[in-house]
Amino acid sequence: MKKRAKATVYLSPISSRKHPVKNFKINANACKKINMTDSFLRLFMNRSSDGIIVTDCEGRVLDVNDSFEKMHGWTRGEVCGLVLPMVPPHLQHEAEKLQNKLKSGESVTGYGTMKLRKDGSMSHANITIYPIRDAEGNIERFVGVERDITESKLAEQKLRESEERYRQLVELSPEPIIVHSDYRIVFVNPAAVKLAGAADQAELIGKEIFGFIHPTDLDTLESKLQQLFKEGKPARNIQKKLVRLDGQMIDIEISALPLEYMGKRSVQLLCKDISEQKKAEEELFERELQFRRMIKLLPEPMVIHKDGKIHYVNDMTLALVGAQSQEEVIGRSIFDFIHPDYAGVVTERIRLAITSNEKLDYMEIKLVRLDGTFVDVETSSIYIHKYLQFPVVQTVIRDLTDRKRTEEYMLRSEKLSVVGQLAAGVAHEIRNPLTSLKGFVQLMKTNKGNEQKYIEIMLSELDRIHSIVNEFMILAKPHEIHFQESSIVELIRNVVFLLDSQAILNNVQIHYDFEPDIPLVQCDENQMKQVFVNLLKNAIEAMPNGGTVQICVRTASNGNISIRIIDEGKGIPEDMIRKLGEPFFSTKETGTGLGLMICFGIVQAHNGTLRFSSKENCGTTVEVQIPCVIS
Numbered sequence: 001m002k003k004r005a006k007a008t009v010y011l012s013p014i015s016s017r018k019h020p021v022k023n024f025k026i027n028a029n030a031c032k033k034i035n036m037t038d039s040f041l042r043l044f045m046n047r048s049s050d051g052i053i054v055t056d057c058e059g060r061v062l063d064v065n066d067s068f069e070k071m072h073g074w075t076r077g078e079v080c081g082l083v084l085p086m087v088p089p090h091l092q093h094e095a096e097k098l099q100n101k102l103k104s105g106e107s108v109t110g111y112g113t114m115k116l117r118k119d120g121s122m123s124h125a126n127i128t129i130y131p132i133r134d135a136e137g138n139i140e141r142f143v144g145v146e147r148d149i150t151e152s153k154l155a156e157q158k159l160r161e162s163e164e165r166y167r168q169l170v171e172l173s174p175e176p177i178i179v180h181s182d183y184r185i186v187f188v189n190p191a192a193v194k195l196a197g198a199a200d201q202a203e204l205i206g207k208e209i210f211g212f213i214h215p216t217d218l219d220t221l222e223s224k225l226q227q228l229f230k231e232g233k234p235a236r237n238i239q240k241k242l243v244r245l246d247g248q249m250i251d252i253e254i255s256a257l258p259l260e261y262m263g264k265r266s267v268q269l270l271c272k273d274i275s276e277q278k279k280a281e282e283e284l285f286e287r288e289l290q291f292r293r294m295i296k297l298l299p300e301p302m303v304i305h306k307d308g309k310i311h312y313v314n315d316m317t318l319a320l321v322g323a324q325s326q327e328e329v330i331g332r333s334i335f336d337f338i339h340p341d342y343a344g345v346v347t348e349r350i351r352l353a354i355t356s357n358e359k360l361d362y363m364e365i366k367l368v369r370l371d372g373t374f375v376d377v378e379t380s381s382i383y384i385h386k387y388l389q390f391p392v393v394q395t396v397i398r399d400l401t402d403r404k405r406t407e408e409y410m411l412r413s414e415k416l417s418v419v420g421q422l423a424a425g426v427a428h429e430i431r432n433p434l435t436s437l438k439g440f441v442q443l444m445k446t447n448k449g450n451e452q453k454y455i456e457i458m459l460s461e462l463d464r465i466h467s468i469v470n471e472f473m474i475l476a477k478p479h480e481i482h483f484q485e486s487s488i489v490e491l492i493r494n495v496v497f498l499l500d501s502q503a504i505l506n507n508v509q510i511h512y513d514f515e516p517d518i519p520l521v522q523c524d525e526n527q528m529k530q531v532f533v534n535l536l537k538n539a540i541e542a543m544p545n546g547g548t549v550q551i552c553v554r555t556a557s558n559g560n561i562s563i564r565i566i567d568e569g570k571g572i573p574e575d576m577i578r579k580l581g582e583p584f585f586s587t588k589e590t591g592t593g594l595g596l597m598i599c600f601g602i603v604q605a606h607n608g609t610l611r612f613s614s615k616e617n618c619g620t621t622v623e624v625q626i627p628c629v630i631s
Contacts, residue, residue: 051125051146057139059084059099071125071148073118088116102131102142115146124153176271180209181264183225195252195271197244209269214241214249225267228256239274251278301377301397304384305334308350311392320377320399322369334395339366339374345629346379353381353393362398376400485520485629486528488561489553495532496551499540507546510536514553519628521561527602528626531610534595535565535622542569542620560608560625572614580612 045052051068055061061079069075072086079085087095091114098108107130115125126147131139170177176192178185188196188204196212198204213221217240228235238254255270301317303310313329321337323329329337338346342365353360362378369375381395496510503510539549547568556562572580580596603610608626 048145051148053086053144053146055084055142055144057103057141059095061085062141068146071117071123071146072115078118086115086117088114088122098129102129103139105131105139107131112149123148124150176273178204178209178269178271179259179261179266180269181261181266183209185209186261186264186266192271195242195244195250195273197246197248203245212243214243217241225256228258228267229265232258234258242271250275301399303334303395303397304392305395306390306392308333308335310334317397320369320375320397321367322371322373328370337367337369339368342366349379349381350393354383357383364400367397376404482524483522484525486523486525487518488521488523488528488563488626489514489518491523491525491528492532492551492553492563495529495536498533499536502537503540503549506540506543508540508543508549509547510549510551512551515555518553518555518561521626521628523606523626524602528606531599531602531624532563532565534599535624538595539565539567539569539620539622542567555628556625558625559628561628563624563626565622566619568619571616571618572612572620573616574614577612577614 045063045065046067048065049067051071052065053061053068054063060081060083064074064076064079068079072079074085084095094113098111102108107128109128111127111129113125113127115123117123126149127144129142129144132141132143134140170189173189174191176195177187177189178192179187185204185207188201190201193199193201193204196204210218210222221238221240224235224238235254235256238256240252240254242250242252244250251274253272253274257268257270259266259268261268299316301320302314303317304312310330310332313323313326318324318326318329321329335343335346345363346365349360349363359382360380362380364376364378366374367377377400378398379395381393383391384394385391493512496512500510536549536551543549549568550564550566552562552564552566554562554564600610603624603626606626608624611623611625612620613623614620
């Protein structure tokens with residue numbers, strides 16, 4: 001069999017119609033294969049996402065693919081024949097050096113540079129260039145592959161800028177920052193160098209982190225760091241004692257954050273020197289202990305409460321309520337120990353203490369002991385803005401048991417004294433009418449014609465004795481006071497209604513002058529009515545020829561309610577005003593003085609005052625002041 005002759009073909013990877021292959025004798029089948037190869041290579045170029053350019057040895061463009069056109073903006077027809085149009089003017093020298101390198105047979109791989117677009121803008125590119133040789137091995141052209149890396153370059157630039165900003169933040173941060181890997185320090189900022197008492201970073205880098213922690217804190221810190229790696233979450237507010245290079249020990253607060261540093265699993269420690277804070281807290285704690293010790297030993301009961309809940313009581317309070325330990329009291333509501341009748345007024349006083357920010361005057365209430373018995377006390381409260389880091393109300397309590405007992409004893413003594421005065425006065429007052437009665441009885445024995453005249457005089461004297469005895473019984477009879485909130489204006493209107501007929505008979509007109517919105521008062525209505533009946537009767541009787549009585553009700557400057565009764569009578573001499581209220585002293589011819597004495601006692605029992613002011617022939621003014629209900 002005759003052997004088929006073989007045809008040798010040398011073909012460049014990229015064919016060009018401008019440079020046809022010469023001096024080769026090929027048959028039709030080989031030519032077909034060449035065309036197929038050329039089509040395949042063209043398809044490969046246009047399918048590539050990278051820009052591909054073919055140049056001759058002088059840099060003249062022979063062919064480009066579609067991606068190159070998109071990257072640079074030139075079409076194949078515009079760019080073919082030009083000498084490296086995508087090289088920026090300022091990089092021409094660099095391009096020539098690369099071309100010489102390529103002509104020497106070397107390839108260029110992954111070279112980063114700038115490329116010029118048709119519109120004059122610039123882009124970042126990563127290029128790879130390799131030479132194409134002919135059949136003799138001579139370089140006849142170059143193929144370059146370009147990849148647009150503008151976005152990645154911008155991202156890298158932003159990353160570098162971000163890293164630089166972070167580095168500056170870390171370096172310039174006033175808070176000490178330490179990074180350790182495998183428990184050895186790999187980074188410290190200047191603040192951390194200063195915190196550790198080092199001269200520079202080199203003194204700390206490479207040292208074990210636990211060498212700077214006080215031995216008593218080592219176990220807890222190591223377990224915290226192990227838990228940090230396990231959970232992958234930051235650990236905050238870890239308080240430890242740091243041992244500086246000079247041996248000084250300081251308190252620090254650490255926040256630990258897991259991160260990767262230099263390709264290794266690491267921990268970033270944000271440290272804060274809290275030595276001054278700890279010192280201040282210890283001083284505050286010591287002061288609070290002293291304060292607690294002081295109030296614990298106070299001779300008066302004291303309660304500290306917030307939102308109605310008891311937070312602290314001293315020993316005297318425990319004794320007052322009959323408790324053996326603080327656990328029986330702390331945490332309970334203050335209203336568990338207050339008589340229900342006083343719950344409303346105590347609530348209002350607490351609100352007033354908080355809003356007024358001033359110490360309240362003492363007010364009498366009843367407490368309920370743990371055994372259910374009642375005890376009379378008086379309380380005063382003040383708002384404390386900071387007690388154990390939060391505001392509270394401090395209430396001081398005074399046990400009135402001994403005082404009440406003493407007052408009762410003094411009252412009894414005073415009553416005995418008054419009874420002695422009354423006995424002398426009654427004896428004196430009754431002796432006169434009895435003398436008259438005795439004389440008239442003797443006259444009736446001798447003069448039998450004037451019985452009627454004597455009988456009338458005797459009846460008048462008996463009436464006077466009866467009046468004196470009645471006043472005496474009223475004064476001697478004990479009365480329990482029942483306080484309740486009342487309108488003083490309505491009370492006075494009722495009194496005037498009762499005495500209106502007497503005023504009309506005496507040709508007296510009663511005028512009102514009430515200030516609007518007069519607050520309520522705590523009083524016993526029946527007793528206060530008795531006071532105003534006596535005072536108004538005295539005012540009416542002081543004007544036998546008629547006149548006007550003015551009743552003025554105002555809120556006084558001290559917060560009390562002022563009731564003034566002004567008449568147009570003949571007045572009272574100044575030297576007699578001081579004696580008003582003494583038993584059996586009266587400016588009226590038939591008066592006993594016991595009425596005013598009773599009035600003084602009632603007003604004083606209401607924590608009020610009763611005052612007289614008068615000028616002869618100019619009338620008399622009586623002023624009663626009693627406390628109002630706190631609102």
